[in-house]
Amino acid sequence: MNVLGIDFGGTKVALRVEGDEGRAEEERLRIGRGEPADAVLDRTFEASRRLIDRVGDVASVGVSTPGIVFDDRVELAPNVDGWSDLDLGERLRAEFGSVTVAIENDVKAAALAECREGALRTVPVGLYVNLGTGIAISPVIDGRPLRGAHGAAGEVGYGIVGCVRRWDASTPTLEEYAGAAVSSGASRWPTTSPPMTSRSWSQPPVRQRRLRGCGGRHSTRSRGT
Template sequence: MAAASVVLGLDFGGTKIALAVGDLTGRRLGESVIDSRTGSGNAADALARSLSAAHDLLADVAPGQDLAGIGAATLGIPYDDRVELAPTFPGWGELPFGRLVREAFPGVPVRLATDVKAAAAAELRWGALAGADPGLYVNLGTGLAIAIVAGGTVITGAHGASGEIGYNVRSPADVYAGDERTILEHVVSGQALEITGTARLGRPVTAADVFTTARTRPEAAVLAEEFVRELAMHLANLAIAVDPSRIVVGGGLVRSWDQLEPGLRRALDAAVPFPPELAAARFPTDAPLIGALALGVEAAGAVLGAEAFA
């Protein structure tokens, strides 16, 4: 049975949805990507098209094989009846997310996770967090979040929202401000750097452009230094609280790792009693999809038993 079993990974983003079929070791057998904004453009249509595409992918790359588990990663915090904290994809929060995935594949065990926690699962099982206990995964992409791993698992928290540091309070003046404050993600994220960079550099730029331009233009260098310094402060506080053996950084901004790493390393060495290791992720850009496969392997393992993975 194990030799004929596969798992399905689903990574739901605001602009694209990535799908992959893998074997029980996580080796990818086939994958595809669909645009979440095509068709009617609404969230329900995007989810329906992605689940249909998943059936097509399974039929194409694993005909006749048993689907042993599914991992579904998404922006926001997924539940069976909704998705919390997903404002960038209108309508996504109202979908009965987990239930619709389960109904599309009756009887197949499903694991749900945020995209960042799925990425951490990939790094824990196959990447740079292997053997780290505890460890931190930091996602520097369009948004900002972290995941904590301990005891060989990703910590979810009471509501599935552990690690949502994009909501961090930034100063004492913000402690009682509620929704009126500027949250950390509005200052330290790829989207924030793009907005700030465009305003202060006087032309449209991406976050990557800011770091590239920082090599030659002083005003861009100031922007990059401000970004790294604030991120470093929150990362140092996290390291003091959690005492990780290793911190791994992933997401699109890791392409500028040579400019990110020195400031982060300096802050950890200066502020943390026991400075952790610091490394770029093994899967810097597609970790959520690989993590979804890891979740599918976990779901399959709960049913097939350890002998399936021998």
């Protein structure tokens, strides 16, 4: 039985067809700067057909993608222009017909692979950390990635860097800083807007600071549950 895996990223697409006998073929596509989502998907389908022609028909297709995966869309996937506007599931089903297609967030898919075959295989509670164009984590409990109420558990890349007095749509996120640094191999933060200083990192939690300002002596120790 042959299977096809497609991994969409922020700057590349990786494809691999593998069969029971160990035969495998793979391709990598580079996503051009500003390349629209439809063009990326069309090139991916062309590459898929080439691989299937070389190895043979596939029984299933597994797809990983940045963003929050829903039945009819993928949200919070800004690295490829128009990716969140695609009905990715419908396009994939139309391309592969009756073949079973499974779609998952890329970091959660990687965490699941580690649970089944890798470093998290025997770990009851663990954490998968992804550092690339996108920054995210996937908590793992009893061999399964934690999805969260809306499928967005672990999307830490959208956290705000530093102390922000007024937020707007242009406020830099962790992913904009760290993702760019990781992708370029940089060893330090961009100089346009420095990270939190050692002093700001040393500030106690907000709740503790508020208690200190209330007068009298207050304990910050957690109560028993």
